[in-house]
Amino acid sequence: MRLKIILLIFAVAWISLIVRVFYLAIQHNEYYEDLSDKNTIKTELISPVRGEILDRNNNPVAINKLGFKIEIAPHLSSEKNMPILDDELDTLVKYIPSLDKEKMKKEYMKQDSYYNQNYIEVASFISYKDIMPVYSILNLRDNIHIISSPKRFYPYNDTASHIIGYVSNANQNDIDRDPLLSIIGSVGKNGIERYYNTFLEGEAGERKVKVSAKNEEIQELYHKNPIENRKLILSIDMNLQKYISDMFKNESGAVIVMDVNGSVLAAGSFPEYDLNTFVSGISTERWKQLIEDIDAPFTNKLINGLYPPGSVVKIGLGLIFITTALNERWGVNCTGSYIVSNRNFRCWKKEGHGRTDIRKAIRESCDDYFYKASVNTGIETMSKGMLRYGLGEKTGIDLPNEFIGTVPSREWKRKKYNQPWYIGETLNTAIGQGDFLVTPMQVAQLTALIATGKLVTPHIAKKIGNKEVKPVFKDVLNEIEKKKINIIRQGMYDVCNADHGTATPFLHTKIRLAGKTGTAQVVGISQETKKRLQEHEMKYYTRSHAWLTTYGPYKNPQYVVTVLVEHGGHGGHAAGDIVSKIYNKLLQDGYIKK
Known part of the structure; x- marks a missing residue:
């Protein structure tokens, strides 16, 4: 009996083994064949070569060194x-x-x-x-x-650094967002390089190879080339850009040269920095220098610099005033002082401007006119109009992380501070001070709106691969504004050409311009101060920012030139020579047709 039990156990064991062998060899053969294929066939992604960036004249702006x-x-x-x-x-x-x-x-x-x-x-x-x-x-x-x-290389080093941007080593967050970066290794971190990164990096190729157990390649089974070397052509003229950079070597601020259709011909944020220092990784010491520099060389002031607009905003507010609560014949008697709620709101001209209408108010930048016009119009109408004209909104330019700035209003203040609005804040807003903040790109866009009657979207790319970038306009003006906009243009013409025009003494252009100066205070002036210090008497970092925004030629607007000189004092004095040289260069290079 014991022998029979032992034999039975052996029989069961052998039958189980035979069944298992049959299952593995016959029934699961296909499964293990697939598993074997996976162990011996290796798939590799092929890294694409990053596309080059060229300027409008096909000068290389960002290339790959072999x-x-x-x-x-x-x-x-x-x-x-x-x-x-x-x-x-x-x-x-x-x-x-x-x-x-x-x-x-x-x-x-x-x-x-x-x-x-x-x-x-x-x-x-x-x-x-x-x-x-x-x-x-x-x-x-x-x-x-x-x-x-290949390694990214920027032939112009620091010129147009904030526009071009740079590539640097991809971190894990970058790779999580874009798995292709795990084989490419670098990614656009700023500027055009970042905004158009997906286009520039291309698409990975693929190859499948048969390998041995030692990972030795035996045979290539499949090959697909990567999609690479996509070219991006900018509207920027690097020769003009370099010309402007050389003029701005010892200054901080921003310059924008834009076709009235939105194509940016040159745009600089100053100081600039050498893009090539970032490609292989910047030293901790150099990075610390950049971020701690009081002149903020690492900030793209074109779209991330927030400044009080000062008097340049008067071209927009003036149009709002004469098309809503007031008309073009309405005026004030400027005595240099306006008392509201026991506070003295002073005009920049101590003795006053006398009888002033809208055209004279723009020509001579009379603050008193705008104080009193704002009281008659109200902050809500002013705020809504400025938002419609593009302030407090992104311009839509093809650069990453554009700031929107601040157009003050009752609702804005309630949401931000949970506080009531005061009449004095309306007056400060009317001259581009207080909480009013804009970017230089927004000012250039506003200037183009006055020049053409259309709100244009600025753009830096001219051609993306084979696709031309077309102008984008918004029709934001109502019929009354379209009829009366010439009054604002006439005032801007006077600024640059007439006696007492705030920019006239400082311009030497070969064409007629229209424009507006602005002096944006960075420190408050006490009510007890009887005599203001002249800008040149103030310490550098307490001086006002200087604005001059223009379009030209006056009768046939083709370009907008907007200049901001940080702590430059008076707009015309600080920026007039720069603006003049830019327009003369545009004329010399054939961009402007008289």
């Missing part, structure tokens, strides 16, 4: 294989002395693991001239891979 990266085979960090790793690193340093062995070894050890089957990058970029003499020697070594790896 170079190579070096990778070393995995699994050499064990005690047994460490001598092999050291030998490979010593060989690299022998033939390319600029490499740092300890740095490469540290990078290798950080990435090497039992599970990693891919070669490990130890040098991200070696120039073509450095690698070519030793390429054949290093390429014969089984543990070393030399792979083409």
